[in-house]
Structure formats: structure tokens, C-alpha cells
Amino acid sequence: MPSAKSKPPLATVPRARLDDAAAPRQCRLARKVAKLACSGLFNEHRWRLAMKLVGPWVSGYTRRVGITLKLLNLPFEHLPFHAYREAERVKVFSPMARVPALQLDDGQVLIDSHAIVDYLDSIVPAGERLMPASGPERVRAMQWVGYGCACYDKVARYCDELMLRPDAHRLAHLQAGYRAQLESGLRVLEAAQAHPWLLGSRISQADIMAVVAFQSASVVLPPTRESEAFPRLAALAQQAMQLTAFSSTLPDLEELQASGLIGANHGV
Ligand SMILES: N[C@@H](CCC(=O)N[C@@H](CS)C(=O)NCC(=O)O)C(=O)O
Structure with missing residues (x-):
């Protein structure tokens, strides 16, 4: 039994009304917000408190999400x-x-870049999404994203070896295996024919992951071999770097050194 002092349920409380005479400043503010909302400048999804992205750019999956947020x-x-x-x-x-x-x-x-970029696509207008909604284009995009992620996984495992395992305990055959798998994956991406982006005229998640994987591969593969062996991917990366979403998220030398990814004994 509610006590005499207990509050009435929320639904029964009459809504406070903004009254020009009683609260002129609040009314002016409310009118401004309403005007903005009607003007089309106010996009429900962009008028938000900022989301927080946790992770450094040296993490390719974090970079994937950062690039996506920036492109959108x-x-x-x-x-x-x-x-x-x-x-x-x-x-x-x-x-x-x-x-x-x-x-x-x-x-x-949200954790996991796949879930995150899927969510981000869901909150922007359909025309701006970075994954095709259906059909053969979506299948193609998923193939490229799959190879991009698989390549990046190999880079990440290789990097884990560099960061976490002392020199004396590294397994050469494991490292060689990662490199071979990475090169096979990059060759598949290199074979893509579309231009200027992997799906044709519009940038997509396929380009984001292919470029992230290709640029990260430089830690694992000798840099000269990279652009000679994968000229199309090198050109794709160069084109992507014209966009601030890519250039502003490229991990810098200091970040790579601090992560233990480049340094004395890590030449391949
Ligand atoms: N499938 C995940 C992979 C995430 C992942 O591998 N993250 C790495 C950094 S790139 C990490 O946090 N590694 C530490 C750990 O898993 O303990 C994604 O797409 O986000």
C-alpha cells in the first residue's frame, strides 16, 4: 500500500508546460531547437553525445572503426x-x-569491429552506408572484407609474436607461415578488378579493411616487396590516404615503436 507521501506514478503526473510568461528563456531555447529540427540541419543521429572509441590506431580493427566513424x-x-x-x-x-x-x-x-561497423551503418541514412544492403554486391563486399580481416589477423598474430614473445622463444616456422598466409590473402585482394574502389564507384567496408590490412602488412613484409608485388593495393592505399579518415588514423612511428612492433630485432 503506498504511503500518503509516496509519489504518484509517472504517467499520472501532468506534464509541465512551457509558458512564455513564466519561463521566457526556456521557451526561446525550445523554439530554437524546434526550428533547427525542422530545418533539416538537425540529424537525429549526429545530434548525439559523442560516442567513445577505445583502442589505439595501431590496432587495425580499431582503425577500421575510426575510419568508419570519420567517413560517416x-x-x-x-x-x-x-x-x-x-x-x-x-x-x-x-x-x-x-x-x-x-x-x-x-x-x-559494443565490442568487435564487425558488430560495431554494422551498428554504425544502421544509424545513418541508407545512401551513406558503407556496406551494400543485399545482392551480389553485398556478397562481393563480404568476400573482400573477409580477406581483409583474415590478412589483418595474420599481421596481428605476427605482431603478437613480436610484442609478447622474447626473441629466443620465437618460432620461425610460425612466423613464416603467417607471412605466407598473409601474402596469399593479399594476392586475392590484389586480383580485384573494380576501379577506383573495390566495389566500383563508391568506397565501402571492403576498401577500409583491405587498406588497413595492406598498410599494416608493412610491419611484417619488407616494404619494397609490398608495393612491387601488390601494385593495385598500393594504389588503393595511396588513393585512400587522400581522405583524412585514413590519413589521420595511420599509426605513427612512435606508436609502432612503443608497441614493440618496430625496433632492433624485428627486420624481416
Ligand atoms: N574480431 C575482433 C578482433 C579484435 C582484436 O583482435 N583486437 C586486438 C587488437 S587489434 C586485441 O584487443 N587483442 C588483445 C586480446 O584479444 O587480448 C574485431 O574485429 O574487433
Whole structure:
């Protein structure tokens, strides 16, 4: 039994009305917001508190999400916490200390770049999405994304070896295997015929992942071999770098050195 003092259920409380005489400033503000909303300048999905992207650009999957956010013009705050070196900070958002993690404006957190970019596509108008909705184009995009991710996985495993395993305990055959798989995957991507982007006229997730994987491969493969053996991918990467979404997320030398990815004994 509710006490006499208890509050009535929310639905029964009469809504406060904004009254020009009683609250002129609030009314002016409300009118401005309503005007903006009607003007078309106000896009529901962009008028949000910034989302938070957790992970450094040296993580290719985080970079994939960062590039996607930038291409879609979605505001976000970047928290470049490293999964290994700053695990406790990452765990605040992602209990398994995995990046990327994206905290949405309502506080919920998504992990895994596939889920994240799928969500981001769902909040922008159909014409701006970075994955085709259906049909053969979608299948092709999924193939390229699959190869891009598989190539990047090989780079990431190789890098884990460099970062985590002392020189004396590294397994040469494992490293050679990763390199061979990576080169096979890059060859598949290199065979794509469309121009200027992998699906033709429009940039898509296929280009994002192919470029991220190709650029990350430079840590694993000797740089000269890379552009000689994969001229189409090199041209694709060069074209992508004209866009700030790509150029502003390229990990810099310091970041690579701090991660232990380049340094004295890591030449291939
Ligand atoms: N499938 C995941 C892979 C994420 C992933 O491998 N993240 C790496 C950094 S690139 C990581 O956090 N590694 C630390 C760990 O998994 O413990 C995705 O697409 O986001």
C-alpha cells in the first residue's frame, strides 16, 4: 500500500508546460531547437553525445572503426588505450581487455569491429552506408572484407609474436607461415578488378579493411616487396590516404615503436 507521501506514478503526473510568461528563456531555447529540427540541419543521429572509441590506431580493427566513424561523419571521442599496455583502462569499457570497444551515447558498449561497423551503418541514412544492403554486391563486399580481416589477423598474430614473445622463444616456422598466409590473402585482394574502389564507384567496408590490412602488412613484409608485388593495393592505399579518415588514423612511428612492433630485432 503506498504511503500518503509516496509519489504518484509517472504517467499520472501532468506534464509541465512551457509558458512564455513564466519561463521566457526556456521557451526561446525550445523554439530554437524546434526550428533547427525542422530545418533539416538537425540529424537525429549526429545530434548525439559523442560516442567513445577505445583502442589505439595501431590496432587495425580499431582503425577500421575510426575510419568508419570519420567517413560517416559521426562525432566520437578517441580513447587510444592499448589492449596490452593499458589493460586496466580498457577493461573499464571492455571486460576482456579487447579493443576496439565503442561506448554508445546511451552508455552501452559494443565490442568487435564487425558488430560495431554494422551498428554504425544502421544509424545513418541508407545512401551513406558503407556496406551494400543485399545482392551480389553485398556478397562481393563480404568476400573482400573477409580477406581483409583474415590478412589483418595474420599481421596481428605476427605482431603478437613480436610484442609478447622474447626473441629466443620465437618460432620461425610460425612466423613464416603467417607471412605466407598473409601474402596469399593479399594476392586475392590484389586480383580485384573494380576501379577506383573495390566495389566500383563508391568506397565501402571492403576498401577500409583491405587498406588497413595492406598498410599494416608493412610491419611484417619488407616494404619494397609490398608495393612491387601488390601494385593495385598500393594504389588503393595511396588513393585512400587522400581522405583524412585514413590519413589521420595511420599509426605513427612512435606508436609502432612503443608497441614493440618496430625496433632492433624485428627486420624481416
Ligand atoms: N574480431 C575482433 C578482433 C579484435 C582484436 O583482435 N583486437 C586486438 C587488437 S587489434 C586485441 O584487443 N587483442 C588483445 C586480446 O584479444 O587480448 C574485431 O574485429 O574487433
